[in-house]
Each structure stands twice: as structure tokens, then as C-alpha cells.
Amino acid sequence: MGAGVRVCVTGATGYVAGHIVHRLLEKGYTVHATCRDPSNLKAVGHLQRMPNASELLRLFPADLLTPGAFHEAVAGCTYVIHTASPYVIDSQPGQEEEELIKPAVFGTENVLNAVNAAGTVQRVVITASTASVFTDAYERGEGHVFTEADWNVYATPTKFPYFYSKKLAEQRAYEMCKEAGGRWALCSINPGAIWGPPLSSRLDGESINQCLDLMSGVMWPYVAEIAMGMVDVRDVARAHIAAMENPGASGRYLINARSGFLLVDAVRVLRKEHPKQWVPPLIGPRFGAMLFAPMLGLPRDLCAAMLGRCPIIDASKAAEDLGMTPDSYILPESTISEMAAALVAKGMVPSFRMPIIPLVVFSVVLLLALMAVGLGLGLSALGVSRRF
Template sequence: MSQLEKHPAYPAEKDHGPAVVCVTGVTGFVCGPIVARLLELGHTVHGTCRAPEKADTVAHLTSLPGAAERLKLFKADLTGPEGSFDEAMQGCDYVIHTASPYIVNIKPGEAKARLLDPAVHGTASVLGSVNRTPSVKRVVLTSSCAAIYGNPSERGQGHVYTEEDWNPTASETTLPYYYSKKLAEEKAWEMATAQDRWTLVVINPAAIMGPPLSSRSDGESLGMITKILTGKAYPLCPHMGVGMVDIRDVAAAHSLAMVHPGAQGRYICVCRSIWFAEIARVIKEAYPDSHLKPPVGSAPKWLLWAVGPAIGLPRDMVTNLVGQCPHFNNSKIQAELGFSFSPIEKAISDAVEAMLRLGIAKPF
């Protein structure tokens, strides 16, 4: 399916000629639609991943329209030595850095080695290569709303988060994934402000929803959908909410921020906030004849505290997120870049359709 058919190119994307773009972490859930959009717009993509020689992990990328002519894959690792990304970056005009470890349920004592060090070292490694590559003029970093907030009530009930906010709650032992995104983004800004040749633009999405390109996709949002489809969210689901955005909007935001002459700073990329139970209702409404049983109630916090770790919900998340829903001001990206968001209901139903087609989920 064409990325531009339902998510058309913005004027700045249309007006910009073909460029060479280095994209890190191309086998990840978020990256597939970014690569697809860039190729469809006529750009050449230098994609990095840990094992480009493994055909089964890159087949969904190499089969994209334009990939045979304009997609080149390079071996690079966030934990590799200095210079790991130099080869992939040669001749590139832009860099989109999406690669970062995404582990929510992590064992005590493992956060530094598995999350924090790779995220920060990887960002420093990528931007070190940028500093050594004179052709690069802009870097677009995939950060997260996890770098913006930790506990939705940490700044008072009803606070609406903006690009000025930074997560004050997360640490190595509390919401460590959130902390890794904060530290990595801080490192990026530190390195960007230390030079004046290239500019940094940061995209801060929250939960990303939509159709995966690969059956190997392991996005956390897809895990949320799987729990609903398999009945693990029945009869009770966690009473918690998230900001959410269509994955194809995330791809468009990166592509647009890359070329828009007025793009600057951070951009919250969230369509709207949604409760877990509402996600289940959207799926049931999209498939009314299915045997799907949406949740009929919300699990109390004490119960989630007891069973959360066994179902992939760590206790630090129960403490800080259950019973709350964060809210975000997404006006900056709309006002400065002319961006518009797609309905999140469509992203949810398209995710289920793709998961069924790819065999990620079984018919229900």
C-alpha cells in the first residue's frame, strides 16, 4: 500500500528534490513506514541495522517500491565502537536516528546495561559520525513523550504537556525506558549545541499505533492489541491511558521535519489521548461479528500491583501510570509545519487488519 495514497506528501516534501538519507534502526516497527515514505518521495536511503545479511529481517524493506534502486543497507550497532555509522553516513544530506532499545519490562539491575548505555552511547555514536560527515545538514531524532513526562500527575492534576516539559519522575530504577529516552535526547541536544554546521529537530511521539510492515514487528502498541485479541484483557483491563498517534503520521512527521525550512526544536507528535478500554471498544466496533470479548471493567490498582509483573506490567508502571491519562498540546507541529493528524480509530483497525494478514494475530 502506498504511504502517500492516504497520507499525502506535504508541500515542503513535494518541493524538495531527491536527497540521500541515513536512517538508523531500519528493521524496527517505527522505521518501516519512514523508509517506505522516503523511497516513495524519491530519496535514497542508507539504512542501518545489526544484521543486514539476514534476509528474513529485511525482506519487508528490500521489497518496497524503489528499494532495489535506492535502498542500501549497512551493518551498524548502537553499542559498537566509535565510527560504526561513518560508512552508512557517507554522502548523506540528512540523518534520521530512530534506533534505540525499547524494553518496558526489565529486570532490576539491568536497566543501565540494556537500556541507558545503549540509548545514550548510540546517540553519541550516531552524532559523532554526523560531526565527521560534512554533507549532513540536519538530523531528525526519534525521541518520545517518555522524555516529556513520567507520571501524568507529577506537575499537578490536569497539566497539559508541551515541548517545554521534561520528565522529572523517571530514573534508572523508576520507568527506566522513559529515563533512557530522556537521557538520549539530552545527549543529542548537548552535541547539537556544541557545533553550528548541522541542525537538530526532535520528534516526540507517544504510543504509536498502526499497521506493521513485517511479521517480526514487536512494537509495544502491538503487544497491547495482542492482549485484547487473545482475551487477556477480558474481563478486566488496566485503567490507564496513553497519548497515541498513527505510525504513518509518525513517518510523515519525520519526513516533513527533515526538509521543512522552518522546522526547529521539539515536536510533540500525538493525535489524542485514549484509555485502554476505548482501544478495545474500537476493535470490537471494527469487527462486530468476531468472538472478541472487550473488557467490561477495570482491574483495581491493588490487583495490578500483585499480578502486573506476570502480565508484562512492571510495578513502577502500575504506581505511576494506572488510573491516569496524560494529555498533550500538539499545536506546535500543526502551526509551524502545517501538520495534520489522522484519526486514531483508523490506525487501530488498520493495525488489527495487518496483524491478521501477517500472522501476528490469529483470526478471532
């Protein structure tokens, strides 16, 4: 299908991009893969070992923030899949503009400027996120059904700046597409939390670090009921390529396997299949979740917004245009199972790491519970009636 057709994939060493490159090579496309340093075998080795890579894969050095860096890679390409983006959820106060917002927007402009300069590109697909759609599942009212028409109204440059940066970058892409006057079409893929087996041993996927923390004791002994609109990384890759190949595809696409999947559901799978790992056995209290939120790479206010709040997402557009029907998604349980198995097989799961903060919180909760029980027994012994 892809014989002789060139596709540029930006950020090719990344978690999602690796799966996209793998599928493209299997289909026979010639892939122009950009990365910071093509000579770094630790970063690009897994790409070079992919099927058909020796004949169809070309690596190009390109930094997201270097003007003109993508012109060579995009030249002669029919399609561009732009996955590269800064990922810093919890930026330093006062540094949001420099760390997140400007890089996200400029990086998008940089790639699309190369698209305009090439003159051969027919279609661009960008990796967006539900972060540009919403922050809090209830921000538009409980029961609101999110669609592609929704844009995040809650995030600001200082409150949830990562979410704000994703929105601005995606909006800027559509502005530039309009300015191009129809020379190329644009689609954006908006998945939730991306989990699933990595193709490399790099730790550049946030969910990879979260899964490792769950398995190595960092979050032991409890985990919170954090909502996860989970999507398998392989389904995300499939959606990108479907949007690229379908000439009728246009605009945004929400990708969603199961909105009601919670972090505790992931933990149940891990505990069952990896009983020797330090997977949390308990569901923790809300205030405990606030304390260990940074270990998930989440600001505490974002963790609060996700506790038990499952977004309702209408992904029917992706089903109709991209073939992403509900029964075609990899089940979240399989995603977790296969991700953990891959991490173990690659030797990426570290030995037990002492979870200081969760352990302290658990100890305090246990102490308070014992004190309450002791007080109750004491009052009973004194014949004092407890009325609440």
C-alpha cells in the first residue's frame, strides 16, 4: 500500500512514534524519522531493527526548537505525522511559558513551516490529547458528553499549563492549515492516557514510569481511584495511520477505549499477574492521594480533578471515519498485562524502592484508626454513651 510513498514522523524515538514507525514500515512506506541525534544507538537502535528498516527508514537530525530543522526531513514527503512535543505536566512556577507553552506552539509552527516549504505534503496528522479538550471531567457539568467540538476552558498559563499548551498548539495547527489555503489537510488524534508495551527501553513515556512505580513499590501500600481514559499505544498508532490514509478524514478525533477504567483497575491486573512485585494492595484515602500525586507526575490539583471522575467521551467520529469502533480497541486489561510483561522482559522493572511518603501516610492513617478504636473501647469501658 505504501510503496514509494514518503512519510515524515517527527519525534520518532518517542513512545507513540515508535509504534507508528513500526506500522508504516510494515505497510511499505518510506519513513523519514526525525530525532535529536541519529548517531545515538540507544535512542534509535530499536527503529533500525524494525522490519524493512534497512531499506525504508531514513533518520534525520531535528530539534523541535531549532528554526528550519525539519525542512530536510519533510522535503519530498506526501504525509507528515507530527508526534514531537514537550511533556512536562508539573512545570516550575513562573517557568510555564518558557518550559511548556512557547515550545509546544513553536514546535508545531516549526514543523508546519517545513510542510509549507516542501510543497509536496498532502496531509498532516498531529498527536494531540484529551488535555486540549478538558482538564476536569466535570468542568462543563456532571454528565457532560465531550466531543471534538469541546476545547479546554479550565486550563490557563499558570493552572494546568501542560493542558493549556496542548490546546494552544493544536489550535495553532488548525490556524496554519487554514492559512495554507487548502494545500494540505489536517487531522489531530486526541487520546487520553496512553499505556501499552513500549518498543524500546527508554523511559520517555509517562505511563511507563507510572507502571514501573506501581510495580516497584514507590506507591505501596495503596493507590487512589484516579480516573484513566486509557488507550493502548498500538490503537493510538493505528488511529494516526488511519487518519493519514483516509482522504475523507478531517479535523479532530477523540480516541477512547473505556472512560470508566480507574488506576485501581490497573493495579488489580498487576497484582494478579505479578504477585512478587510491590504492587499496592489497598485503596487509599483522598488526602493520601494528594500527598503521593507528585509520584504520578501529577500536580495535586490535577489529581483532585481526576479522583473518581470518569469523563464521558463520544468517540463516534473516530469509529465512523477511522474504523476505531468500540470492539476494535485493545481491552485495558490486556493493555496493562502486556505492558507489564514487556517491562519485565526488557529488564526495566527496578528492585524495591522504599515509598517514603505513602508509607508515612499509611502509618499515620493506621495510627489514627487505632487511636479511634482505642478511644471507643475506653469510652465503652467507662460507660460513656457515644452519640453522633
